[in-house]
Amino acid sequence: MDNFMRLAIEEALQGLKEGGIPIGSVLVHKGKIIGRGHNRRVQQGSVVLHGEMDALENAGRQPAAIYRECVIYTTLSPCPMCTGAILLYGIPTVVIGENQTFMGAEVLLKENNVEVIVANNKECIEMMQQFIKHNPELWYEDIGE
Amino acid sequence: MDNFMRLAIEEALQGLKEGGIPIGSVLVHKGKIIGRGHNRRVQQGSVVLHGEMDALENAGRQPAAIYRECVIYTTLSPCPMCTGAILLYGIPTVVIGENQTFMGAEVLLKENNVEVIVANNKECIEMMQQFIKHNPELWYEDIGE
Numbered sequence: 001m002d003n004f005m006r007l008a009i010e011e012a013l014q015g016l017k018e019g020g021i022p023i024g025s026v027l028v029h030k031g032k033i034i035g036r037g038h039n040r041r042v043q044q045g046s047v048v049l050h051g052e053m054d055a056l057e058n059a060g061r062q063p064a065a066i067y068r069e070c071v072i073y074t075t076l077s078p079c080p081m082c083t084g085a086i087l088l089y090g091i092p093t094v095v096i097g098e099n100q101t102f103m104g105a106e107v108l109l110k111e112n113n114v115e116v117i118v119a120n121n122k123e124c125i126e127m128m129q130q131f132i133k134h135n136p137e138l139w140y141e142d143i144g145e
Numbered sequence: 146m147d148n149f150m151r152l153a154i155e156e157a158l159q160g161l162k163e164g165g166i167p168i169g170s171v172l173v174h175k176g177k178i179i180g181r182g183h184n185r186r187v188q189q190g191s192v193v194l195h196g197e198m199d200a201l202e203n204a205g206r207q208p209a210a211i212y213r214e215c216v217i218y219t220t221l222s223p224c225p226m227c228t229g230a231i232l233l234y235g236i237p238t239v240v241i242g243e244n245q246t247f248m249g250a251e252v253l254l255k256e257n258n259v260e261v262i263v264a265n266n267k268e269c270i271e272m273m274q275q276f277i278k279h280n281p282e283l284w285y286e287d288i289g290e
Binding site: 082108 | 228
């Protein structure tokens, strides 16, 4: 497995350990991690810090030119909010752990010429499906349903 | 002027006073404010807390049913990230102070059946144009350009 997806999964598992929703993300610039994070809904009562948003936030303020050379890794298909953030900052490539449990706004990414790579990683699928099975309310809250 | 837009402008002006980017937002549920906020890029070094995101964050974790009865007011046309957040949470109505200085992802909102009301308020236009004139780098950073 791609080493960066491995780290995104580690972020997700860290979130799970904290009692949170196990979705992790890593922002990579030219082969170097500049931000990593995980969903903070439970831990910080945050409605904006999905995994991808937390990775972006932890990367801090970056010039537009940097984002345009980045790849963002996420364990789960990005929701409309995270998709919008990827479009805002012009991140050209998204590597997605899985989109079987949840299909995000991948069509919108592709329509905007973002390269979308879906790993459909078994560990990501199993992690989310187990979480949703045991925490359906938290999951549906996280996707606004 | 709509009283809620007045409060969104007050939020924007508060941000300006703090040395930040003057964009404010108010989240209203059935005529009652449940969240208000302003852009925090400068103040908190945040790349995710645009005005609308800050208002959502300050409203805290809300059930999906609440968001679906909300109106979000924002002094400036919402960027793709904020648009995505509005879509994620299913907020049905967006009232926009102005879209002359910056045209956000209003087409995407409308395609998803969000009601979009544009006030083209002179105070909002003047506030943003003055800010951009004096702080172009900060402004372009905020929209990922």
